[in-house]
Amino acid sequence: MNKFFQRWTVFAGLVAVWQLLGWLADDPFFPPPSEIVTAAWQWWVVDPRNFTEHVIPSITRLLSGWAIASVIGVALGLLLGRSDRAMEYAGPLLVFLRSIPPPALVPVFLLLFKAGQSMQVATIVFGVIWPVLLNSVDGARSVDVTKVDTSAVFRIPRWQWVLGVVLPAASPKIFAGLRVSLSLSLVLMVISELVGTDNGIGSQLMQAQREFDYTRMWAGIVLLGVLGYGLNTALLAVERRALAWQPRSRDEQHA
Amino acid sequence: MRAFTRGLIGIAGFLALWELLGRSPLIPAHALPPPSVVFGELVTQLTSPAFISHVVATVLAVLIAIAIAIAIAVPSGLVLGSVPAVRHATRAIIEFLRPIPSVALIPLALVMLGFGPETKITLAVYAALWPILFNTIYALDELDPLLVETARVFGTRRVGVLFRVALPSALPFVLTGIRLAATTALIVMVSVELMAGSQVGLGYFIMEARSGPGRMDQVLVGTVVAGAIGVLLNNGLERVRRRWVAW
Amino acid sequence: MSNMLEVADLGHTYGDYEAIGGLTFTVRAGELVCVVGPSGCGKSTLLRTISGLIAPSRGDVSLKGSHLAVVFQDYSRSLFPWLSVQGNVEFPLRGLPRAERRARAAEALEWVGLGAAARKRPWQLSGGMQQRVAIARALAYRPSLLLMDEPFASVDAQTRFELEDLLLRVRREHDTTVLVVTHDIDESVYLGDRILVLSGSPARLVADLEVPLPAERDQVTTRTDEAFVALRSKVARLLNVGGKPAMDVEKWAAAERESLSETVST
Ligand SMILES: Nc1ncnc2c1ncn2[C@@H]1O[C@H](COP(=O)(O)OP(=O)(O)OP(=O)(O)O)[C@@H](O)[C@H]1O
Numbered sequence A: 001m002n003k004f005f006q007r008w009t010v011f012a013g014l015v016a017v018w019q020l021l022g023w024l025a026d027d028p029f030f031p032p033p034s035e036i037v038t039a040a041w042q043w044w045v046v047d048p049r050n051f052t053e054h055v056i057p058s059i060t061r062l063l064s065g066w067a068i069a070s071v072i073g074v075a076l077g078l079l080l081g082r083s084d085r086a087m088e089y090a091g092p093l094l095v096f097l098r099s100i101p102p103p104a105l106v107p108v109f110l111l112l113f114k115a116g117q118s119m120q121v122a123t124i125v126f127g128v129i130w131p132v133l134l135n136s137v138d139g140a141r142s143v144d145v146t147k148v149d150t151s152a153v154f155r156i157p158r159w160q161w162v163l164g165v166v167l168p169a170a171s172p173k174i175f176a177g178l179r180v181s182l183s184l185s186l187v188l189m190v191i192s193e194l195v196g197t198d199n200g201i202g203s204q205l206m207q208a209q210r211e212f213d214y215t216r217m218w219a220g221i222v223l224l225g226v227l228g229y230g231l232n233t234a235l236l237a238v239e240r241r242a243l244a245w246q247p248r249s250r251d252e253q254h255a
Numbered sequence B: 001m002r003a004f005t006r007g008l009i010g011i012a013g014f015l016a017l018w019e020l021l022g023r024s025p026l027i028p029a030h031a032l033p034p035p036s037v038v039f040g041e042l043v044t045q046l047t048s049p050a051f052i053s054h055v056v057a058t059v060l061a062v063l064i065a066i067a068i069a070i071a072i073a074v075p076s077g078l079v080l081g082s083v084p085a086v087r088h089a090t091r092a093i094i095e096f097l098r099p100i101p102s103v104a105l106i107p108l109a110l111v112m113l114g115f116g117p118e119t120k121i122t123l124a125v126y127a128a129l130w131p132i133l134f135n136t137i138y139a140l141d142e143l144d145p146l147l148v149e150t151a152r153v154f155g156t157r158r159v160g161v162l163f164r165v166a167l168p169s170a171l172p173f174v175l176t177g178i179r180l181a182a183t184t185a186l187i188v189m190v191s192v193e194l195m196a197g198s199q200v201g202l203g204y205f206i207m208e209a210r211s212g213p214g215r216m217d218q219v220l221v222g223t224v225v226a227g228a229i230g231v232l233l234n235n236g237l238e239r240v241r242r243r244w245v246a247w
Numbered sequence C: 001m002s003n004m005l006e007v008a009d010l011g012h013t014y015g016d017y018e019a020i021g022g023l024t025f026t027v028r029a030g031e032l033v034c035v036v037g038p039s040g041c042g043k044s045t046l047l048r049t050i051s052g053l054i055a056p057s058r059g060d061v062s063l064k065g066s067h068l069a070v071v072f073q074d075y076s077r078s079l080f081p082w083l084s085v086q087g088n089v090e091f092p093l094r095g096l097p098r099a100e101r102r103a104r105a106a107e108a109l110e111w112v113g114l115g116a117a118a119r120k121r122p123w124q125l126s127g128g129m130q131q132r133v134a135i136a137r138a139l140a141y142r143p144s145l146l147l148m149d150e151p152f153a154s155v156d157a158q159t160r161f162e163l164e165d166l167l168l169r170v171r172r173e174h175d176t177t178v179l180v181v182t183h184d185i186d187e188s189v190y191l192g193d194r195i196l197v198l199s200g201s202p203a204r205l206v207a208d209l210e211v212p213l214p215a216e217r218d219q220v221t222t223r224t225d226e227a228f229v230a231l232r233s234k235v236a237r238l239l240n241v242g243g244k245p246a247m248d249v250e251k252w253a254a255a256e257r258e259s260l261s262e263t264v265s266t
């Protein structure tokens, strides 16, 4: 609790300094936080259509893309991770695909899926699947031999092996991957909205830039920060519950 | 060697699938040119000085961005990792800054820094900072207290402990962070080039190929080359880590 | 009596390191056989080949029935940290109805004296308690052949005696065939109907000794029984306890030929 106060006191202090500097400098590029908050209020709360037509669709895309990538990534990752042979075939290909900057494929997805929701979700899925997939492979490989042996000796059914041994053993790694890909989802959501749509937070940002409305631009950036912080915090809470069985649960997250 | 062959078979299988899809009537031919076409174009482009200069521009910018990110993140990580008070104090700020996607800063960077290479380098630095910073902090967290105590017992001072004990034992983690950062920097670099209309670079090449003549084969050439650079960066840094970190 | 387990000329090499060098023995149904041998001689490897976890480099293992349970030497890692103690004991019982699973787990935990710890996580228990969970899991499975790799190595003396008696009782009640690897000579004599003495690497059979004690054992009277003391000395001599560790088979064979009257130097 003490640490909590310490943290947020410093945070609040910095915001206050920013506010002061913003007033003093009076620079259109750096509006003070009070103006940003006012702009955000005007933009999304006073006119809720802006919220339902831009913010909600953005979050929907982000979450559905991330969810699809997670399901495919975990399933494929566990499969590949338990077979050295399969990994030998797929490994180099995965390394290559992972290295492709996903925005480079936006043009391809644009043609394949047409502009709109499915192209954006496809971009997010392609961009964020790798951390989940590769972490799941790693996790599935890390099941220790004695547990593999124990499962083999008792001849447990296949589903129990997968869901009761491999999945929980891999879950710390999987969650690490899920966290990385959740923050990546936010990046790709913005990217996919910068081209080929007129709705979403990303396109609103671009529009603000075109109109030289810096306060709104800052509001958009702050919103994305808040969104990222909120999503990450929520996932951490889920992770903490799901991994409560761990002997020493780390509260420090690392990328 | 067997594993290497299997890896090649895997890639060949992927290419065959792509070729089939590209030639099938299910997908419009202009949307997904088959690899045979793309590789023809790749050969053409690799001999074109213009394309090479795009590649060089991107790679250089990525390397500069990584260097700057290291210069900022490693010292900060060492401070944050070894002085808990500073870490707790800054934690909320870091937690808040980290999730802000670098691409969301594109509009801001454009108005502040213009369309030159500064913009894309700044954004790539921003994105590359985090993995290095967090891995450095994490490495110091994992530092074996016994090592520190041993050093202290032998009369090493605090700074000495930092440089002679903490840094070497943190090195593997830091290098892993740098490797992650390099991949991230490349992705952000190409993205910014793609979207912010920079004048040179792979991303610019891809954007031009798409928006001008709609040459999807060239788009895919750019994509494949970007992927190859990513693989090289990743494997190169992995090799560096293995060489330096022999323990 | 029929044979539960037949091992014929079993050998295993890891790479070019020979861990087991040709073992032949049988275990009859309902028998409790103890395996003793110096550390690193290949006892765990033997259990791994018998349980089918690794294919032996040569020789045959034939088992009657396949209802097999193993208590691993590395007991702490053989427990699943994401399951409660009870969940761990129920782990191999998935095919059974829920109520029966519960009942069997509760019974087995009661046997090993851990009824109160059922809801805890394995890592919240001490080493000895974890080992008892692993034992409970194997017992709850009601195997026809139970393989145990140094199952009582990390429990205190008192608990150890209780667990030894538990094992004797359970195997009599359920007519289980048991093969126990142990370091403890006294334990091998106390528990076993037979003792297999192995030589150092590669493991070879030095002696296959019948234990001339009544089936009913008692921690106090059995251990002071003359036959117990004599056999204990014999096994100790075979293992060359107190002398320099004998590594080659010739010495072991020679030790076996020596008379019982010779005293063990300690
Ligand atoms: N997977 C393996 N690869 C290579 N060598 C191994 C492997 N497992 C065991 N060994 C070697 O085989 C020999 C026998 O090992 P094993 O674990 O069977 O011995 P043990 O008799 O059970 O020892 P302990 O009494 O200490 O448990 C040892 O020398 C060990 O180093």
Ligand SMILES: [Mg+2]
Residues within 6 Å of the ligand: C043, C044, C045, C073, C149
């Ligand atoms: Mg062993």
